[in-house]
Each structure stands twice: as C-alpha cells, then as structure tokens.
Amino acid sequence: MSGGMVREALHSAGPDAALAAKLRLYGRFVGSWDITVDWHPANGPSRTAEGEWHFGWVLDGKAVQDVFIFPARRLRAAAEPWHRYGSTFRWYDPAIDAWHITYFDPSRPYELRQLGRAVGPDIVQIGEDHNAIQRRWRFVEITDTTFRWLGDVSWDKGATWTLEMEMRARRAS
Numbered sequence: 318m319s320g321g322m323v324r325e326a327l328h329s330a331g332p333d334a335a336l337a338a339k340l341r342l343y344g345r346f347v348g349s350w351d352i353t354v355d356w357h358p359a360n361g362p363s364r365t366a367e368g369e370w371h372f373g374w375v376l377d378g379k380a381v382q383d384v385f386i387f388p389a390r391r392l393r394a395a396a397e398p399w400h401r402y403g404s405t406f407r408w409y410d411p412a413i414d415a416w417h418i419t420y421f422d423p424s425r426p427y428e429l430r431q432l433g434r435a436v437g438p439d440i441v442q443i444g445e446d447h448n449a450i451q452r453r454w455r456f457v458e459i460t461d462t463t464f465r466w467l468g469d470v471s472w473d474k475g476a477t478w479t480l481e482m483e484m485r486a487r488r489a490s
Contacts, residue, residue: 322351327375327376328375328434329373329375329376329377329378329379330376330468331373331374331376331378332344332374332379333377333378333379334368334374334378335437336379336409336411337419339353339409339414340378340379340381340409340415341379342409342440343372343381343407343416343433343440344374344432345459345461346380346381346383346456346464346488347372347374347381348371348372348374348474349369349370349371349488349489350369350370350372350374350486350487350488350489351363351367351369351385351389351486351487351488352367352368352369352370352379352387352466352485352486352487352488353367353368353484353485353486354367354387354388354482354483354484355368355480355482355483355484356399356481356482357478357480357481357483358399358481359470360394361399364393366387366388366389366390367389368385368386368387368388368389368401368442368484369382369384369385369386369387369389369390370383370385370386370464370484370486371383371384375401375406376408379408379409380406380407380408380409381406381407381408382404382405382406382407383401383404383405383407384403384404385401385402385403385404385405386401386402387400387401387402388400389477390486393394396424400424401422401425401474402422402424402436403420403421403422403423403424403427404420404421404422405418405419405420405421406419406439408420410436411422411473411488414431415432415433415434416432416433416442417430418431418432418433418442418444419434427446428446428447429444429446429452430444431435431443431444431452431454433443433454437458437459439456439457439459440453440456440459441453441454441455442453442454442455443475450471450472451470451471451474451475452468452469452471452481453468453469453470453471453475453478454467454468454469455467455468461488462487462488463485463487463488465484465485465486465488466482466484466486466488467480467482468480468483468484469481469482469483
C-alpha cells in the first residue's frame with residue numbers, strides 16, 4: 318500500500334457523525350500539544366522535560382489515537398531507558414457508556430488497559446497493569462488550549478494513590 322492509501326484507511330477527518338457527541342470527550346484533544354512533564358518514578362530520580370503529544374481521529378472517526386513522546390524528539394541526543402515513545406488507542410463503547418483504552422510503548426515494552434469516563438468536568442481512566450498495580454490517569458483543568466494530566470499509581474488496590482507523572486499541555490501553534 319502506498320503512504321496515501323494507508324493514511325486514508327487509518328486516519329479520519331473527524332468523528333463518526335452518529336457518535337459525535339460522545340466522541341467529543343477525547344475528540345477535543347485532536348491536534349498537537351506541547352507538554353511539560355514531571356515524572357516521579359518509585360525507584361529512580363525524578364525527570365522534568367518538554368514533550369510532545371499528538372492526537373488524531375482514526376478508523377472511520379470511531380476512535381482517537383495519540384502518540385506520546387517524552388522527552389520531545391528535538392531534545393533526544395541518544396536513547397535513554399527513561400525515554401517514552403508510546404501510543405494510546407481509545408474507542409467509545411455505547412453499551413457501557415465508557416471508553417476502552419489501551420496504552421502501549423514497544424520500546425519498554427509496556428501495555429496498560431483502562432476504562433475512561435467523564436467525571437464532572439474531568440476525564441478519569443482506571444486500569445490495572447500486568448503486575449496487578451492500579452493506575453489512574455486523569456485529564457483535569459481542561460480548556461480549548463490547555464489541560465493538566467495526572468498519572469497516579471496504587472500498590473494497594475486503590476486505597477491510596479501516589480502521583481507518578483504530571484503533564485501540563487498547551488495546544489501547539
């Protein structure tokens with residue numbers, strides 16, 4: 318397949334019209350974002366760096382996929398174990414009024430499945446990784462041009478949460 322055929326089959330110009338209202342939950346992020354990331358791993362030094370986050374409509378406008386890059390490509394001199402270059406695939410399920418979410422980073426390798434829903438003005442995603450560690454990812458303080466993303470981890474099945482990563486996003490010009 319040529320590059321144009323791949324883009325045509327994978328990418329979509331906008332949301333599926335029948336689900337447009339529900340797809341807005343994540344669809345409002347479609348585009349590119351400049352991010353500042355503060356990462357606090359449990360067993361290593363904290364890192365702060367600029368990153369990139371790109372969202373797009375895929376699969377006939379029925380899903381949103383993103384690419385998360387930390388640190389930004391322009392800041393990478395050489396690959397480091399703490400670097401991230403992953404993707405999240407999100408699709409809305411009307412039967413449960415929630416989003417199925419799969420994040421994967423093949424360079425680590427790592428995969429996480431979550432369910433996401435609107436909670437008031439925020440978006441909350443919760444799931445458990447392959448080591449039975451719960452992860453809660455939240456989009457908060459959402460505007461048309463900015464948002465904060467909080468990644469919490471729980472080692473006690475959600476009784477307590479520890480902030481692992483925070484991102485402050487600004488829509489790229």
